Amino acid sequence: MKTIEIIHKAQSLESKDIFLLLAKRHIGVHFNLSEADFEKGQKALIIGDRQGNTGIFVNPSVKPKDVEFLLWHEFGHYETEDSPTLQRNFMFSSDRTRHEYEANMFAVFALIPEFPVQPTIFHAAKAVGIPYDILNDVLFKISEDPDSYVRNYFSLYYL
Numbered sequence: 001m002k003t004i005e006i007i008h009k010a011q012s013l014e015s016k017d018i019f020l021l022l023a024k025r026h027i028g029v030h031f032n033l034s035e036a037d038f039e040k041g042q043k044a045l046i047i048g049d050r051q052g053n054t055g056i057f058v059n060p061s062v063k064p065k066d067v068e069f070l071l072w073h074e075f076g077h078y079e080t081e082d083s084p085t086l087q088r089n090f091m092f093s094s095d096r097t098r099h100e101y102e103a104n105m106f107a108v109f110a111l112i113p114e115f116p117v118q119p120t121i122f123h124a125a126k127a128v129g130i131p132y133d134i135l136n137d138v139l140f141k142i143s144e145d146p147d148s149y150v151r152n153y154f155s156l157y158y159l
């Protein structure tokens with residue numbers, strides 16, 4: 001998906017309530033796996049089966065304050081990755097790095113639809129639970145985007 005499409009999609013969601021958005025799409029949130037069920041460093045995953053059921057599984061080691069951003073990130077995978085009726089398994093995506101970045105970008109723009117100017121952006125991000133490193137990474141990637149409209153629009157945030 002192009003950057004501008006991800007941004008527009010994130011900005012035009014019908015709600016800012018991640019739990020409502022997930023519920024409307026029948027995406028369950030599960031905390032019933034153990035830490036050993038996840039890859040090293042993996043905090044959550046979203047998996048779908050052939051019947052079209054999709055669920056997000058959260059690693060029990062995740063701190064409560066970080067859960068909501070993680071759900072936005074996983075929801076970002078769901079909203080930005082086209083996967084037809086076959087099994088959806090974002091965890092084993094062949095294009096993992098790009099998809100991770102796109103999910104983060106979706107989450108950032110869903111949580112902050114209108115970017116304030118620097119340095120306020122970092123305060124705004126903190127207030128809605130976006131990790132500092134992730135915001136930094138998203139801003140950096142935007143500054144390198146092949147779409148000059150995106151680069152110019154966000155040139156305030158070049159790092």
Ligand SMILES: [Zn+2]
Nearest residue numbers: 073077100103
């Ligand atoms: Zn991810």
